[in-house]
Amino acid sequence: MRADIGLKEVAERAGVSMRTVSNVVRDTGRFSEATRERVLRAVEELGYRPNTAARRLRTGRSGVLLLAVPELSMPYFAELAGHVLREAAAQGCTLLVEATGGHPEAELEIALGRTDPLVDGVILSPLALDDRAAAQVGVPLVLLGERVHELPCPHITIDNTGAAREATAHLLARGRRRVAVIGRQTVPHAATSATRLAGYRQALEAAGLRYEEALAPAVAAYGRADGAAAMRALLELAEPPDAVFCFADAMAEGALAVVRERGLGIPGDVAVVGFDDVEASRYTAPPLTTVAPDKGALARLAVGALVRRIGGAEAKEPSVLLAGHRLVVRESG
Structure with missing residues (x-):
């Protein structure tokens, strides 16, 4: 992966303008789904990452997100992390991944914002988080998983x-x-x-x-x-x-x-x-x-909600965002 990849190279690979790449990465402006897919494919193929230091100087934000899941050794969370990583890159963000072990203390520390100071926001998949203890959320936060929490932040799940x-x-x-x-x-x-x-x-x-x-x-x-x-x-x-x-x-x-x-x-x-x-x-x-x-949709909804939350759009965000699912029938039943 080259460290000098920029918007220009991504634009040339995708066959669009640098402005379009910027819009897709930041999820702003207007563009078709086909254009979005083409830009995201170029971002992934080239390994494009934004200049975190320059962004922090310009906006006061690092573009670093944290995904915290119970166990990366569990195939579901490992696959979900891969989807979130791709979506974060598509938004021009860098993703850190952490395993909490499902321990309530570790989940609480993350929900309260006691993480790396470079982190702009957190996607947390909790198992045992105490909502009362975490009531004063200390960082832009999005929750993933089956349990619907009482915290004032978006929750991404399926039915x-x-x-x-x-x-x-x-x-x-x-x-x-x-x-x-x-x-x-x-x-x-x-x-x-x-x-x-x-x-x-x-x-x-x-x-x-x-x-x-x-x-x-x-x-x-x-x-x-x-x-x-x-x-x-x-x-x-x-x-x-x-x-x-x-x-x-x-x-x-x-x-x-x-x-x-x-x-x-x-x-x-x-x-x-x-x-x-x-x-x-x-x-x-x-x-x-x-x-x-739909792991791709879960990741897309989670990253999108978090980026909007970091940008101050909390009041407009629905409390629960649903991704789809389907039954895949194979030979076992």
């Missing part, structure tokens, strides 16, 4: 309840009648569990089926081992499930492994559906049916 309802309804439409769920949690602020469990229960009710807690074993985390342990417990039931909906693809991978090791067919004996549509879901055995959040 998790609707997505879970669709995934469960899909299994029921395939003739499954003992649909289990892996992902129920009992800890405070478990919004992923609460919203997706609600959608699962709505689909059961619509089909005239009752909710059985035995078909929803509690899990401590959303990793492969957690999915495998829950799947083993489900298969030990007197009436085991004929389908399983997992709240994360990683858990679905663990569940698939256990079903295979028991010598059962997928989806013949047990259908499996996941959530996240991470890259690995295309290569499981068999390929995983899963809910695909």
Whole structure:
């Protein structure tokens, strides 16, 4: 990556004027979606980054954003970070990425603005943030994730309840009648569990089926081992499930492994559906049916909202911004 790449080189590569590049990068002015895509492609191909020192002298801002997620080792957050990185670059910003471990103290420090002083604003995906303690937000802040907070800042999410309802309804439409769920949690602020469990229960009710807690074993985390342990417990039931909906693809991978090791067919004996549509879901055995959040839209909404917030547009920003999702049907269910 060359350090001397500027607007001129990006403009030449994209076949537009320097003013158009500037407008796209700053998300100002008028331009078509095709022009935007062409400029963003040139920005990414050339590795264009704005001159942070010059910008700070000119505007008082550094153009540095921070993305804070629970774990970068989780495929969903790693893929989401890649999308946010590209969107930040498209806005002419530099992105720092930090893992909080889901610790409430670390999340609170970030929400209160106790970060690198160069950071203009933060995109935070919290697991255990205390809204009361974070009431006096100390930095332009945008929140990502399932839990809708009471903080005075934009929140970017998808319709998790609707997505879970669709995934469960899909299994029921395939003739499954003992649909289990892996992902129920009992800890405070478990919004992923609460919203997706609600959608699962709505689909059961619509089909005239009752909710059985035995078909929803509690899990401590959303990793492969957690999915495998829950799947083993489900298969030990007197009436085991004929389908399983997992709240994360990683858990679905663990569940698939256990079903295979028991010598059962997928989806013949047990259908499996996941959530996240991470890259690995295309290569499981068999390929995983899963809910695909629009990660690109999540990133675009989050970065756009943060840039506008840094520019002082808080009052005009809706409290909740929804990205889309779709069910990707593959061979597992």
